[in-house]
Amino acid sequence: MVATLYRPTWAEIDLAAIGYNIKQIKKTLSTGTEIMAVVKANGYGHGSVEIARKALASGAKALAVALLEEALVLRRAGITAPILVLGWVDPKDSPVAASHHITLTFFQEEWLEEVGKISLTDDLKVHMKWDTGMGRIGIRTEQDLSHVLTALKQIPHVKLTGVFTHFASADEENLTYYHGQTERFSRLLDIFQKEWQGAESIHIHTGNSAAAIRFPEQMQHYIRFGIAMYGQYPSPWVKSQKIISLKPAFSLYSQLTHVKRVSKGAKIGYGSTYTFNEEGWVGTVPIGYGDGWSRELQDFHVLVDGKKCPIIGRICMDQMMIRLDQSYPIGTKVTLIGKDQQEEIEVDDIADYLGTIPYEVTCMLNERIPRKYI
Numbered sequence: 001m002v003a004t005l006y007r008p009t010w011a012e013i014d015l016a017a018i019g020y021n022i023k024q025i026k027k028t029l030s031t032g033t034e035i036m037a038v039v040k041a042n043g044y045g046h047g048s049v050e051i052a053r054k055a056l057a058s059g060a061k062a063l064a065v066a067l068l069e070e071a072l073v074l075r076r077a078g079i080t081a082p083i084l085v086l087g088w089v090d091p092k093d094s095p096v097a098a099s100h101h102i103t104l105t106f107f108q109e110e111w112l113e114e115v116g117k118i119s120l121t122d123d124l125k126v127h128m129k130w131d132t133g134m135g136r137i138g139i140r141t142e143q144d145l146s147h148v149l150t151a152l153k154q155i156p157h158v159k160l161t162g163v164f165t166h167f168a169s170a171d172e173e174n175l176t177y178y179h180g181q182t183e184r185f186s187r188l189l190d191i192f193q194k195e196w197q198g199a200e201s202i203h204i205h206t207g208n209s210a211a212a213i214r215f216p217e218q219m220q221h222y223i224r225f226g227i228a229m230y231g232q233y234p235s236p237w238v239k240s241q242k243i244i245s246l247k248p249a250f251s252l253y254s255q256l257t258h259v260k261r262v263s264k265g266a267k268i269g270y271g272s273t274y275t276f277n278e279e280g281w282v283g284t285v286p287i288g289y290g291d292g293w294s295r296e297l298q299d300f301h302v303l304v305d306g307k308k309c310p311i312i313g314r315i316c317m318d319q320m321m322i323r324l325d326q327s328y329p330i331g332t333k334v335t336l337i338g339k340d341q342q343e344e345i346e347v348d349d350i351a352d353y354l355g356t357i358p359y360e361v362t363c364m365l366n367e368r369i370p371r372k373y374i
């Protein structure tokens with residue numbers, strides 16, 4: 001991918017906001033609870049290397065990613081902090097993880113057996129995942145846990161350094177399911193502590209942003225801090241509770257590349273879906289679905305000169321048209337996410353319009369949009 005340097009569309013990432021958000025959560029956590037900054041999916045679209053560096057400089061002690069590839073990107077950038085890969089990694093690739101001191105997640109006996117057959121020059125650190133109700137990956141039963149622990153004892157070059165689970169609904173108002181998960185986790189932890197020698201030195205972590213914000217004192221050795229580090233709330237409900245103040249790190253800007261006066265009856269874009277009922281002004285903005293700016297955003301708005309301007313006609317691959325209230329010079333700034341005078345478009349506004357979550361919005365804006373760090 002060629003870095004885009006010449007096209008006037010860019011995302012601005014406010015690194016100070018990342019530091020601020022880490023500081024906000026840190027002051028609520030008990031001593032002994034550290035922050036593992038979740039920088040998977042290119043740091044939720046913010047840039048994994050830059051976010052990882054800022055998070056570590058702001059007090060995070062470890063990093064989490066989803067893929068081994070993502071961990072290697074961080075290592076190649078010279079980041080030496082502990083990195084946990086949260087997803088499943090093929091056992092045949094465990095030597096790559098071991099040699100780069102990258103911790104893998106495991107939850108299957110057969111996975112251990114496969115790793116056991118490989119001669120590793122470095123020990124492989126692993127965290128064991130327990131599925132307490134997410135239904136995605138992890139050991140589900142007490143019996144399976146006992147089997148896995150027995151298997152693990154046979155493989156001296158695989159070093160268990162952590163156990164964890166993931167909550168499915170810590171961001172919801174109703175916490176019944178969340179409490180059910182914490183109870184299942186405690187039951188598995190009891191067995192683990194009885195059956196594993198040295199259990200007291202194993203790192204335990206359960207909380208994502210929502211759990212950490214709501215139950216900071218219940219968090220164990222780490223929180224896995226993702227969406228809130230980027231300044232977004234895990235759900236509208238958590239946001240409405242005003243438990244924590246967060247600053248969004250992501251803004252998105254472009255510029256007008258063409259402005260024209262059109263007469264009544266003028267049609268705009270593919271399929272001519274928009275018709276002017278009276279004379280008006282059209283601005284062209286160089287961003288489209290090829291950048292991850294979804295076609296579904298038709299009829300949403302952007303900001304120009306502090307005013308909301310509707311997106312008219314179909315969004316093209318690289319450009320879209322907006323309705324302006326007057327003529328503006330070429331090069332006028334267009335705010336797609338962020339503040340312009342008294343107006344603001346939040347990531348949440350776009351998520352609401354698209355019927356999705358803020359996580360998806362910053363992830364969907366792809367690498368064609370350069371990230372500028374401020």
Ligand SMILES: Cc1ncc(COP(=O)(O)O)c(C=O)c1O
Binds near residue numbers: 234
């Ligand atoms: C296993 C795991 N832990 C932690 C997180 C971070 O969650 P959040 O972004 O809600 O803080 C994620 C994100 O999806 C995850 O998959």
